[in-house]
Amino acid sequence: MAEPHKMAFDALAFLAEAGLGRRIVQLKPKQAFFSQGGPADSIFYLQRGRAKQTVVSKNGKEATIALFAIGDFIGEESLATVGGVRLATVTAVTACTALKIEREEMVRVIHEEHSFSDLFVKFLLAHSMRVQADLVDQLFNSSEKRLARILLLLAKFGRAGEPESLIPKITQETLAEMIGTTRSRVSFFMNRFRKLGFIEYNGRIRVHKSLLNVVLHD
Numbered sequence: 001m002a003e004p005h006k007m008a009f010d011a012l013a014f015l016a017e018a019g020l021g022r023r024i025v026q027l028k029p030k031q032a033f034f035s036q037g038g039p040a041d042s043i044f045y046l047q048r049g050r051a052k053q054t055v056v057s058k059n060g061k062e063a064t065i066a067l068f069a070i071g072d073f074i075g076e077e078s079l080a081t082v083g084g085v086r087l088a089t090v091t092a093v094t095a096c097t098a099l100k101i102e103r104e105e106m107v108r109v110i111h112e113e114h115s116f117s118d119l120f121v122k123f124l125l126a127h128s129m130r131v132q133a134d135l136v137d138q139l140f141n142s143s144e145k146r147l148a149r150i151l152l153l154l155a156k157f158g159r160a161g162e163p164e165s166l167i168p169k170i171t172q173e174t175l176a177e178m179i180g181t182t183r184s185r186v187s188f189f190m191n192r193f194r195k196l197g198f199i200e201y202n203g204r205i206r207v208h209k210s211l212l213n214v215v216l217h218d
Helices: 011-018 105-112 114-140 143-152 172-181 184-193 209-216
Strands: 022-027 031-034 042-048 050-058 060-068 089-092 096-103 198-200 204-207
Touching: 011 096, 011 114, 011 184, 022 105, 042 105, 060 114, 060 143, 060 172, 105 114, 114 143, 143 172, 143 184, 143 204, 172 184, 184 198
Parallel strands: none
Antiparallel strands: 022 096, 031 089, 042 096, 050 060, 050 089, 198 204
């Protein structure tokens, strides 16, 4: 007898629903997905909301090193070693919905389902390119250009789909941490961007495409 036909694996459906080894979690703003030094035993897929990744140095200084949006995986370091620890803290910036996948289930689906492993590798490559771009930004661009780039990233300019001109609430302190400058400098540049019509800033920040001029021109 012929074996029954196996249904094609749907990677997006897998990431949308709870199941064996995975569950939907809801996080409020400022709630942590996980904390630096905690057990690295799961990975998250962000279905809704925005999150940020921070690290704390030995002398207690905190820095924001990454932002996450819908469609991003969070905590992929848990796949590297069994019994590892988190290298950073990830916190919800807005209300978030995420699929929490246990390490063993994530390893299984990567090995068994090529469509899923293709999707995950695509994310890892895009994430690696973002990290390299962040490093180049820190090394060679002025703090004004770095701020403009962060605001454009928050508005999703350069990502698939339509940009979201109204970005999630974010403090000037967090923006200062991300670009490596002071809050007063961020305030100065924000006022400058507003006067030039690149942004609107009244509690929430609305980013206009014209802000690209700051990044693209010397």
